[in-house]
Structure formats: structure tokens, C-alpha cells
Amino acid sequence: MKLLFKIILGVVVVLTLYFLLKPKPIVKITKDKNYTDYTVYTTQAIKYCEKNNLNDKYFFLVDLSIHSGKKRFYVCDFLKQKITERYMVSHGCGSIFWSRDCSKENAEISNEVDSHCSSIGKYIIGKKGVSRWGIKVNYQLYGMDKTNSNASKRSIVLHSWNAVKDDEVYPDGVAEGWGCPAVSNNSMKEIIKKIDASPKRTMLWIIK
Numbered sequence: 353m354k355l356l357f358k359i360i361l362g363v364v365v366v367l368t369l370y371f372l373l374k375p376k377p378i379v380k381i382t383k384d385k386n387y388t389d390y391t392v393y394t395t396q397a398i399k400y401c402e403k404n405n406l407n408d409k410y411f412f413l414v415d416l417s418i419h420s421g422k423k424r425f426y427v428c429d430f431l432k433q434k435i436t437e438r439y440m441v442s443h444g445c446g447s448i449f450w451s452r453d454c455s456k457e458n459a460e461i462s463n464e465v466d467s468h469c470s471s472i473g474k475y476i477i478g479k480k481g482v483s484r485w486g487i488k489v490n491y492q493l494y495g496m497d498k499t500n501s502n503a504s505k506r507s508i509v510l511h512s513w514n515a516v517k518d519d520e521v522y523p524d525g526v527a528e529g530w531g532c533p534a535v536s537n538n539s540m541k542e543i544i545k546k547i548d549a550s551p552k553r554t555m556l557w558i559i560k
């Protein structure tokens with residue numbers, strides 16, 4: 353028993369030192385962006401939506417290059433050519449230690465199963481389902497690119513989470529999950545209305 357205790361204690365010490373001594377990236381404070389800052393993406397998005405018979409009124413854009421303590425989930429309106437809403441959103445923690453904000457300045461990206469990271473790329477928002485988190489509603493996300501092709505295998509969905517706040521928490525970061533884009537409960541209520549009101553499926557694009 354003593355040997356087992358020493359082994360467990362050693363593992364805890366190593367993990368603690370890892371997170372304390374892990375080099376932190378240089379903080380790059382990103383200013384709030386406008387619709388025109390994403391011209392490359394919005395131009396591609398409208399063409400993609402029209403070609404694939406998706407919602408051609410707006411799409412959702414998540415910019416993981418922005419500090420997680422700031423609002424970076426955007427509703428990009430094609431007709432008004434502006435960002436009409438901004439929400440807080442979480443990203444994947446990249447480890448088993450979820451709910452902290454260790455990578456708030458530099459979200460880790462991966463498409464691998466069990467990586468617990470976010471995946472960049474275009475998603476089509478699909479079937480509405482029941483969630484264990486937040487207001488108990490989620491939407492299936494279908495990855496349409498090589499960079500997010502394992503979304504279904506990884507059970508990546510759009511959902512709400514009590515740990516995500518309505519307002520910005522910068523310089524702190526939002527709580528990190530296992531790769532799903534999670535928003536606050538109040539934000540999810542607004543997003544649900546938009547998704548359900550569209551006769552066509554809506555695109556969510558995660559970039560970094």
C-alpha cells in the first residue's frame with residue numbers, strides 16, 4: 353500500500369509540475385473584429401451555403417484565434433453584411449483535465465478521436481437532441497472537411513454549459529471542455545430560435 357501511495361503521489365507531483373512549468377505562449381490581445389475582417393471566410397461561406405442548399409441568410413463563425421475570455425462565436429448575416437450577435441464559447445482542453453482554462457490564449461487543435469481538442473473546419477448543424485449539459489438541448493455537428501471529419505465519432509455537438517458565462521471574462525478564460533463548442537444557457541436559447549426558424553440547415557465554421 354505504501355508503494356502504491358508513493359506512485360500515486362509521484363504522478364500527482366509530476367502532473368502538477370507540468371502544468372506549473374509548462375511554457376505559456378505570448379499573449380496576443382486580439383481586438384474585437386467586424387464582418388469585414390472575415391471577408392475571406394464570409395465570401396467562401398455564402399458560396400458554400402448556396403451550393404449545398406444551406407441557410408443563405410447567415411452562418412455561425414467561431415474564431416479560436418481570439419482569447420477565450422472574449423466573445424468569439426459570431427452570427428454573420430449575409431444580407432446585412434455584419435456580425436449581428438456575439439456569444440461566449442468554449443474550446444477543447446486537449447487533456448483529461450477539463451473545465452479549467454489552461455489554453456485560453458492558444459486553443460489546441462486536433463481531429464483525432466479522444467484528443468479532447470477542438471477541430472477547425474466547416475460543420476453542418478444537424479439533428480436536435482437531448483444534452484446532459486446546460487439547458488439539455490444539443491445539435492449534432494457534421495464535419496465537412498478533412499480537419500473535422502471525425503466529429504461524429506467524437507460526439508461533437510453544439511450545446512450549452514453552465515460553466516460558460518454570458519459576458520466576457522477576459523483576462524480569465526472560459527472553462528474548457530472536450531472539443532464541443534459550448535455556449536452559455538441564455539446564448540443557447542437565442543441560438544435555438546435562430547436554428548429552428550431556418551427552413552434550411554445552418555453552417556457553423558470554426559477557424560483559428
